[in-house]
Every structure is written in C-alpha cells, then in structure tokens.
Amino acid sequence: MTPFRIEPLFVGRVWGTNDLRPWYDQVATGEPIGEVWLTGDDCRVATGPHSGKTLGEIFREMPQAMMGEDAPSGDSPLLIKVLFAQEKLSVQVHPDDRLAQKYGQPRGKTECWYALAAEAGAQVAAGLKAGVTMDEVKAGIEGGTLEKSLRMLPVHAGDMIYVDAGTVHAIWPGSVLLETQQNCDLTYRMYDYGRGRELHIEKSLEAVQLKTKAGKVMPRVLEDRTILLACPYFTIERIPVDASRSSASLRREEESKAGLSYLFAAEGTGRVSSPSFRDVDLPPRGMVAVPATSPIFAILDMGGLDLIRITPRWPGKGA
CATH class of the missing domain: 2.60.120.10 (Jelly Rolls)
Known part of the structure; x- marks a missing residue:
C-alpha cells in the first residue's frame, strides 16, 4: 500500500478564527474555524488508488496494511490537528482508557501540543496547582473561579507540552498548536465562560486526576x-x-x-x-x-x- 496525502478537514469552533491565512488558504464562511483535522476519520485521501475514500474507510478495510500485524483493531489510532484559538477554550478534562470504556468508548484521550508559533505572552493551562483539592475544584466550577486553580505555562515556538488523560487543561489565545491525541473526541467541559455550551460536571469530576504527568517536555x-x-x-x-x-x-x-x-x-x-x-x-x-x-x-x-x-x-x- 503506497503513501498518500490526506486532505485537511476544517472544523468550526466558537473560539476559532475567520481567516487561516497564511497557514492555510481558507476563510470561514460561517462559524469561525478552530481546528484543522489532518488525520480525522472523515478526512479524505487526496492521492493514489484510494483517492476519495475517507481515512476511516481505509482503516476499516485495510487495518493490517495500514498499521501492521500488531494492529489491535481497525480503528484509526491517532487524531492529529492544528489548533487556532482566538479566544479561550473551555476548561476541560479528558477520560483515560478505563473511564472511556466504562461509558462505551474504545479509548480515552491522552494528547500533546507542539507549538508551531506563539505570540509574546501566549499561555496554556496544563494541570492544577500543587495542593489544589477536589473540593476546591468543585467550588471553582460552581463559583466560576476554576482558572485560579490552573497551572499556567508560557508557550514559545518549538515547545512540546504533554497532557495525559485526567489533566485539567485549557488553551488560551496566542499560539498555533499541532495537537496529537488518541483518536477520541471525548471532552468533558468543566467551565466555558458562559458560552451556553453543554457542561459535563459529573463526568469531568470523575475523570479529574489532581496530579498528572502533564507539562513541558524537553527534546x-x-x-x-x-x-x-x-x-x-x-x-x-x-x-x-x-x-x-x-x-x-x-x-x-x-x-x-x-x-x-x-x-x-x-x-x-x-x-x-x-x-x-x-x-x-x-x-x-x-x-x-x-x-x-x-x-x-x-x-x-x-x-x-x-x-x-x-x-x-x-x-x-x-x-
């Protein structure tokens, strides 16, 4: 099976941007674009004999040709995106494999962010401050003060930040991030700045781990x-x-x-x-x-x- 290029999929997000140039020749016609999916199941093959098929179809039809004899399933293992945040994302957490499977999903969501670019003062949140308790997390959700418990990290171009499942995290404006994650789009929102989107308080509290391995990784x-x-x-x-x-x-x-x-x-x-x-x-x-x-x-x-x-x-x- 020969290598092939994948067509990117432009995904609208309330916190996104209207103009992706010069990164991509794409301008939003409706909702702002927040994510460019590079390996999503709905992305299409752009070259070669399988042109036009979705990536999900390719993995289902040819799992061993794609992934090798050790492939555990016919599912695409990774979802890779470029993120363009013009506003703060929700404060959120992702489940680990065990919790995701408890709720009928095949896998959880560990991810990382590689900074392709960053403006002066760009930040992300990766984890909770030392000593923060679960009671303080609950009080922060109820009182809209959860940000005060977040461990903020400055972001510079070339930084790699690891965000394992169970980490409370958020992305603030000012950086363009290459996100690599397990192929799972389960996100439990804890706080969303009054945007009116669904929150997932009970599941998020079940998923939260007060201490994780999240943080910057040295190359x-x-x-x-x-x-x-x-x-x-x-x-x-x-x-x-x-x-x-x-x-x-x-x-x-x-x-x-x-x-x-x-x-x-x-x-x-x-x-x-x-x-x-x-x-x-x-x-x-x-x-x-x-x-x-x-x-x-x-x-x-x-x-x-x-x-x-x-x-x-x-x-x-x-x-």
Whole structure:
C-alpha cells in the first residue's frame, strides 16, 4: 500500500478564527474555524488508488496494511490537528482508557501540543496547582473561579507540552498548536465562560486526576533526529532532511516491525518519491500517511522542509 496525502478537514469552533491565512488558504464562511483535522476519520485521501475514500474507510478495510500485524483493531489510532484559538477554550478534562470504556468508548484521550508559533505572552493551562483539592475544584466550577486553580505555562515556538488523560487543561489565545491525541473526541467541559455550551460536571469530576504527568517536555537530540515526545500512545520526532532521506532511515532502531507513520510539513515543502508509485507532494502544513506495507521511498526537501514524523504506539507493545 503506497503513501498518500490526506486532505485537511476544517472544523468550526466558537473560539476559532475567520481567516487561516497564511497557514492555510481558507476563510470561514460561517462559524469561525478552530481546528484543522489532518488525520480525522472523515478526512479524505487526496492521492493514489484510494483517492476519495475517507481515512476511516481505509482503516476499516485495510487495518493490517495500514498499521501492521500488531494492529489491535481497525480503528484509526491517532487524531492529529492544528489548533487556532482566538479566544479561550473551555476548561476541560479528558477520560483515560478505563473511564472511556466504562461509558462505551474504545479509548480515552491522552494528547500533546507542539507549538508551531506563539505570540509574546501566549499561555496554556496544563494541570492544577500543587495542593489544589477536589473540593476546591468543585467550588471553582460552581463559583466560576476554576482558572485560579490552573497551572499556567508560557508557550514559545518549538515547545512540546504533554497532557495525559485526567489533566485539567485549557488553551488560551496566542499560539498555533499541532495537537496529537488518541483518536477520541471525548471532552468533558468543566467551565466555558458562559458560552451556553453543554457542561459535563459529573463526568469531568470523575475523570479529574489532581496530579498528572502533564507539562513541558524537553527534546531529546539524537544524531539523526530529535525526539520531541515519546509516550505510551505515540512518538513525535523532528527529522532533518538534507536534500533527501531514505524511508529506511526514518525509522528508529527500536522499530523492529514496520508500522504506520505520518509525515507533517511544519514548514516548507517536501515530496515522497519512489520507483514504485507516483510522487506524492507534501505542501506546507500538509500530511502524508505512510502505511506499514509501504514500498521503499525517499523524502525530498523541495524547499525549507521542517519535517515532523508521528507514529502511533500501543501500550505494552513497541512502536
């Protein structure tokens, strides 16, 4: 199965923006655009023999071709987005796998944010301040003062912030974030600034963990790549491409078996080239899926390419 580009899906959010330029050539005609889904189940394949199919269909029809023999199911494992917040998002929390499955969902939602850009003073909330109790969380929800209990982090371009399931969190305006998460859109809103959207107080309190591993993650610089984050559900790397780089060299030593990966152009343009298939162009902020059964190829730097590689992982198994 050959690599293919994925068409982005532009998703309206009340806290979004009306004009995504220069990031994407997209202007809102109705609700502001808050999220650009790069691997959503409803995103469509843009190149190759499966053009026009949704990503969800591809995973259901060809799970092992996409993810390899260790694939636990036919579901897409990761949802990757670019977030454009012009207003504060709700203060929220996501369930872990156990709680999500209790309510009939296949998985919970651990995520991370990689800052593609950030204005001076940009912040996010990732967790609660030390010593905050559950009674204080409840009082903050009831009194509209929950923000006072949040642990705020300044955001600069290039920062990686880990947000494991159970972390109370929020995003404030001023940054453009590449979000990688388990493919689950369960969000329990705790406080929403009076916007009138549904809150999920009981479930959010059940999901909240007072202490989590959330926070900034320092990059691990290796000879041939930089590991931005490695967690039980995904690994995110920044891959230098000096003119061109072979597909074999993209894989880490510990990747004993071929599996799914995604190639994202944080800046610049690239091209996936092989004698076995037609070239696949990688535009700025574009996404190419590399199935487990992909033939060998080369990734070419067509101008200023800043390549991010994202690979799903399954707890208890290798990448």
